[in-house]
Amino acid sequence: MTVTIYDVAREAGVSMATVSRVVNNNPNVKPQTRKKVFEAIERLGYRPNAVARGLASKKTTTVGVVIPDISNAIFAEVARGIEDIANMYHYNIILCNADKKKDKEIRVINTLLEKQVDGLLFMGGAVTDEHLQAFKTANVPIVLCATTDEQGLIPSVDIDHEAAAYDAVQALLKQGHTRIAMISGTLQDPSIGFARFQGYKRALESAGITYDENLVRIGNYRYESGSEAMKYFLDLSDRPSAVFSATDEMAIGAIHQIQDSGLKVPQDVSIISVDNSRMASMVRPQLTAVAQPMYDIGAVSMRLLTKLMKKETVDHAKVVLPHEIVTRQSVSAI
Amino acid sequence: MTVTIYDVAREAGVSMATVSRVVNNNPNVKPQTRKKVFEAIERLGYRPNAVARGLASKKTTTVGVVIPDISNAIFAEVARGIEDIANMYHYNIILCNADKKKDKEIRVINTLLEKQVDGLLFMGGAVTDEHLQAFKTANVPIVLCATTDEQGLIPSVDIDHEAAAYDAVQALLKQGHTRIAMISGTLQDPSIGFARFQGYKRALESAGITYDENLVRIGNYRYESGSEAMKYFLDLSDRPSAVFSATDEMAIGAIHQIQDSGLKVPQDVSIISVDNSRMASMVRPQLTAVAQPMYDIGAVSMRLLTKLMKKETVDHAKVVLPHEIVTRQSVSAI
DNA sequence: CTGTTAGCGCTTTCAT
DNA sequence: ATGAAAGCGCTAACAG
Numbered sequence: 001m002t003v004t005i006y007d008v009a010r011e012a013g014v015s016m017a018t019v020s021r022v023v024n025n026n027p028n029v030k031p032q033t034r035k036k037v038f039e040a041i042e043r044l045g046y047r048p049n050a051v052a053r054g055l056a057s058k059k060t061t062t063v064g065v066v067i068p069d070i071s072n073a074i075f076a077e078v079a080r081g082i083e084d085i086a087n088m089y090h091y092n093i094i095l096c097n098a099d100k101k102k103d104k105e106i107r108v109i110n111t112l113l114e115k116q117v118d119g120l121l122f123m124g125g126a127v128t129d130e131h132l133q134a135f136k137t138a139n140v141p142i143v144l145c146a147t148t149d150e151q152g153l154i155p156s157v158d159i160d161h162e163a164a165a166y167d168a169v170q171a172l173l174k175q176g177h178t179r180i181a182m183i184s185g186t187l188q189d190p191s192i193g194f195a196r197f198q199g200y201k202r203a204l205e206s207a208g209i210t211y212d213e214n215l216v217r218i219g220n221y222r223y224e225s226g227s228e229a230m231k232y233f234l235d236l237s238d239r240p241s242a243v244f245s246a247t248d249e250m251a252i253g254a255i256h257q258i259q260d261s262g263l264k265v266p267q268d269v270s271i272i273s274v275d276n277s278r279m280a281s282m283v284r285p286q287l288t289a290v291a292q293p294m295y296d297i298g299a300v301s302m303r304l305l306t307k308l309m310k311k312e313t314v315d316h317a318k319v320v321l322p323h324e325i326v327t328r329q330s331v332s333a334i
Numbered sequence: 335m336t337v338t339i340y341d342v343a344r345e346a347g348v349s350m351a352t353v354s355r356v357v358n359n360n361p362n363v364k365p366q367t368r369k370k371v372f373e374a375i376e377r378l379g380y381r382p383n384a385v386a387r388g389l390a391s392k393k394t395t396t397v398g399v400v401i402p403d404i405s406n407a408i409f410a411e412v413a414r415g416i417e418d419i420a421n422m423y424h425y426n427i428i429l430c431n432a433d434k435k436k437d438k439e440i441r442v443i444n445t446l447l448e449k450q451v452d453g454l455l456f457m458g459g460a461v462t463d464e465h466l467q468a469f470k471t472a473n474v475p476i477v478l479c480a481t482t483d484e485q486g487l488i489p490s491v492d493i494d495h496e497a498a499a500y501d502a503v504q505a506l507l508k509q510g511h512t513r514i515a516m517i518s519g520t521l522q523d524p525s526i527g528f529a530r531f532q533g534y535k536r537a538l539e540s541a542g543i544t545y546d547e548n549l550v551r552i553g554n555y556r557y558e559s560g561s562e563a564m565k566y567f568l569d570l571s572d573r574p575s576a577v578f579s580a581t582d583e584m585a586i587g588a589i590h591q592i593q594d595s596g597l598k599v600p601q602d603v604s605i606i607s608v609d610n611s612r613m614a615s616m617v618r619p620q621l622t623a624v625a626q627p628m629y630d631i632g633a634v635s636m637r638l639l640t641k642l643m644k645k646e647t648v649d650h651a652k653v654v655l656p657h658e659i660v661t662r663q664s665v666s667a668i
Numbered sequence: 669c670t671g672t673t674a675g676c677g678c679t680t681t682c683a684t
Numbered sequence: 685a686t687g688a689a690a691g692c693g694c695t696a697a698c699a700g
Contacts, residue, residue, distance in 0.1 A: 002473070004677055015687045020679060030685060045471060050448045051394060052677030054385045055692045062428065062449070071414035071629075073407055080405035083431050092449065094396065095429040097417050115384045115396070115426065137379060139336075223616055252616055259618065279613065282557055282586055284593065295405075338693055349671045354695060362669055386693030389676045 003044045012040035023048055054116060062092045063119045063305060064112030068100045072221075073277050074247075074294055075123065078146055081298025082121060089306045091118070100125035100189070109134045119305045121145045126190050127154070141308035145301040146294070147191055148318070155308065155317035157301040161191045161274075164290045164323045165199025165244070166206075168272045171288070171325055172242040173207050176334040177270060180204065181215040181240035183229040183250045192221075196246045196274060215240055219250045226253025234261055241269060241334050248275035252283050255330065266332035276326055285329035293321050337378045346374035357382055388450060396426045397453045397639060398446030402434045406555075407611050408581075408628055409457065412480055415632025416455060423640045425452070434459035434523070443468045453639045455479045460524050461488070475642030479635040480628070481525055482652070489642065489651035491635040495525045495608075498624045498657045499533025499578070502606045505622070505659055506576040507541050510668040511604060514538070515549040515574035517563040517584045526555075530580045530608060549574055553584045560587025568595055575603060575668050582609035586617050589664065600666035610660055619663035627655050 005023075009016045014033060021029050022037040029037075040046070054060040065082060067075050079095065086093050094117065096108040105124050109131075112120060120142040124131075127149040135142050135154065144156035172180050182200045185193035197216070204211055217232055219225030226245060230253065233240055245251035251273035255265050265271055265285055273280075276291035300319060307314050339357075343350045348367060355363050356371045363371075374380070388394040399416060401409050413429065420427050428451065430442040439458050443465075446454060454476040458465075461483040469476050469488065478490035506514050516534045519527035531550070538545055551566055553559030560579060564587065567574055579585035585607035589599050599605055599619055607614075610625035634653060641648050 002677090005679095006677080016678080017680080017687060017689095018685085021686085024679085028685060033685080047444070047471070048448055049389075049450060049677050050445075051385055051388045051450045052692090053679070055383075055389050055694085056677075056679040058679095058692075060385060069414065070404065070417065071407075071410045073405075073410070076405045076407070076410040079429075080403065080431065083404065083429065087431075092428050092430065092445065094426050095413075095417065096426065097414065097421075110381070111384075111426065114382055137381070223612070249616075256616075256618060278557070279616070282583075282590075282613070283616075284590060284618070336693090339695095340693080350694080351672080351696085352670060355670085358695085364669060367669080383693050386676090387695070389678090390693075390695040392676075392695095 003046045005046070005048070007044055008037065008040045008046045011044055012037045058116075060116050060118055061090055062094055062115070062117050063121060063302075064096065064109075064115070064117040065093045065121045065123070066096045066098050066105060066108050066112070067123045068125070069097055070095065073279070074275060074292075077277070077294035078123065078298035081295040081300075082145070082302045085299045085302035085306070091306070098124060102126075102128060102130065106130055106134055109138075113138050113140070119143075119309045121301055121305060123147060126188070141305060143301050143305045143308065146297050152318055155304060155314070157297055157304060157319040157321060158191065159292050159297070159321050159323045161195035162199040162202070164274050164292065165196035165246070166203045167199075167323070167325055168274055168290045169200050169203035169244050170206075171272055171331060172244060172270060173203060175242070175270065175331060177242035178207070178209055179215070179238065179240045179242070180209075181217075181233050181243045183217055183219050183226055183243060183245040183254060185221055185246045186218055192246060200244055219246070221247050221249060223249050223253040226250030227257040228253075230254035230257035234258070234263070239269075242331070243269060243271050245271065245273040248273050248277045248280050248287060248289060251287055251289070251330075252279060255283060255285075255287070266330050270331040270334075272331050274323075280326075281328065288326065288328045288331045290323050290325050292323055296321055337380045339380070339382070341378055342371065342374045342380045345378055346371045392450075394450050394452055395424055396428055396449070396451050397455060397636075397643075398430065398443075398449070398451040399427045399455045399457070400430050400432050400439060400442050400446070401457045402459070403431055404429065407613070408609060408626075411611070411628035412457065412632035415629040415634075416479070416636045419633045419636035419640070425640070432458060436460075436462060436464065440464055440468055443472075447472050447474070453477075453643045455635055455639060457481060460522070475639060477635050477639045477642065480631050486652055489638060489648070491631055491638060491653040491655060492525065493626050493631070493655050493657045495529035496533040496536070498608050498626065499530035499580075500537045501533075501657070501659055502608055502624045503534050503537035503578050504540075505606055505665060506578060506604060507537060509576070509604065509665060511576035512541070512543055513549070513572065513574045513576070514543075515551075515567050515577045517551055517553050517560055517577060517579040517588060519555055519580045520552055526580055534578055553580070555581050555583060557583050557587040560584030561591040562587075564588035564591035568592070568597075573603075576665070577603060577605050579605065579607040582607050582611045582614050582621060582623060585621055585623070585664075586613060589617060589619075589621070600664050604665040604668075606665050608657075614660075615662065622660065622662045622665045624657050624659050626657055630655055
């Protein structure tokens with residue numbers, strides 16, 4: 001039924017070892033024998049069984065990727081970066097959505113490890129002690145992707161979310177804004193939520209502006225929640241002249257809310273966000289945003305993982321990719 | 335170093351078979367023995383090796399997914415549908431981007447098959463004879479996802495792209511438009527490109543309108559190409575009063591092009607598209623579009639694949655999911 | 669309900 | 685340059 005390496009060996013009149021060598025491109029094979037083997041492979045339609053190979057060699061050339069949600073544009077972009085580099089190094093990826101839920105994350109990490117992945121890329125919510133525990137039992141390298149652990153024990157690649165937020169708010173400050181609101185993500189989320197909120201507060205502080213909790217609303221990263229938050233701000237007696245949104249999508253919701261209430265962006269309210277997804281240039285006015293290099297985060301973390309898997313020594317196990325502000329039309333001077 | 339089923343057996347004072355039984359939830363184990371085994375597993379920190387299991391049982395509980403581009407929102411949505419259902423049936427997915435390139439598609443199909451996936455979900459460009467050939471050598475079920483083969487030999491789940499386009503254009507016709515342009519995808523793409531173009535032509539025909547090739551531009555599905563196509567139409571001496579776009583993203587590019595030239599949507603030009611991605615409600619005016627149920631296409635195709643993998647008999651191996659037009663604000667009467 | 673025993677298809681020493 | 689043979693860790697009859 002299925003043709004095995006043994007069948008090929010017999011057909012070619014050589015040993016299994018020799019077939020294995022030609023299949024694996026081992027140079028120690030006489031060209032003539034190699035040819036014979038290839039012909040036998042062709043004739044029989046032989047297809048190597050990667051599972052058997054994995055068992056024998058203890059390598060599967062597949063890596064596990066745990067991701068919050070592949071249907072989120074930001075993460076999908078990271079995933080593409082990961083897969084491109086994985087492909088380049090002949091790895092395949094097993095993709096698991098875990099929705100930033102701790103239990104689900106732990107569960108998929110374990111099944112990935114059971115599947116004997118050669119390495120693991122983890123993109124999730126907070127990295128808790130339980131995560132650390134699970135990582136410890138893995139005897140394969142792990143890199144955190146678009147996240148970091150508090151203690152900085154695990155290799156990771158990410159941007160500095162706090163600084164990104166800080167820079168975004170600075171851009172608003174520089175235009176003379178002083179009443180600056182924030183549409184935040186949940187503070188439970190360490191990077192996108194908490195870190196960006198911290199950056200916002202630090203920027204305000206640096207300008208001597210006292211923090212006003214009425215100017216902060218927590219959204220769920222979605223368009224609608226951006227709209228709702230903005231509605232709240234607009235109804236304030238003393239409404240903000242500028243808004244910092246933790247994500248593009250909420251920013252766009254805010255923009256439309258402003259426009260729908262007859263006001264103008266940026267003339268009446270300026271808006272800036274962090275992300276710079278493709279959508280940022282697909283709104284009017286186009287959105288000014290701090291760019292997170294998502295594709296690169298994916299690509300670099302996969303590259304780092306390949307090095308770790310090859311046991312190469314790496315100098316920077318914690319890489320922080322630069323962010324930059326891309327100025328479009330949603331911010332103006334007050 | 336690594337603890338195996340044999341170690342657990344010794345530790346628990348039972349045979350490997352018994353350990354295997356408790357790990358696999360085989361009911362034929364005395365509760366007491368089961369308990370002993372679980373304790374040994376716990377004590378040793380045993381983690382079953384899925385690769386070894388795969389070799390022995392000839393099942394990997396993983397399915398291969400070839401997708402054009404995971405960073406494309408439409409496909410990412412399908413992928414999420416696939417993964418959710420896969421997860422529900424305890425399958426994992428190996429994800430491969432193939433960019434609708436035939437060579438790449440054939441290559442990943444083969445590596446997926448080498449990895450002994452239990453089934454394959456194929457999302458790609460045209461299904462050529464070479465594809466059919468590759469599918470034939472697979473001895474696992476395959477389902478086409480958001481595509482179909484001409485001959486209808488392979489199980490598939492998709493919408494009727496031709497009818498979707500037809501319906502979209504009908505909606506324009508119903509509003510009295512007669513000069514209707516189309517922003518198409520490449521005609522090489524059977525479903526999104528060619529089929530939608532055919533639907534456009536058929537709708538025109540049904541209304542007795544002669545086809546004018548000046549009213550069709552080929553885009554690349556991206557925002558910018560929608561803008562460019564629209565610019566071309568706007569420069570026509572006798573510009574169209576309505577535009578049908580093959581995708582949301584190009585439609586949004588067109589909307590902005592119209593607005594940037596001082597005209598209004600839908601007052602001056604109506605626009606309709608096929609997709610109904612989340613972006614459709616994130617533009618102003620909100621985009622009227624024929625909804626493709628992408629998540630469902632993914633979910634249903636994965637569900638179908640599970641049935642095929644379990645060798646259940648399926649009555650409809652070719653499922654065509656319904657599409658519906660969701661009316662928003664981008665279309666008005668002429 | 670439990671144990672014995674062959675493999676699953678391949679890689680990898682170790683010889684030759 | 686090539687072959688022989690011993691596993692890799694597990695499942696699946698089969699026997700009892």
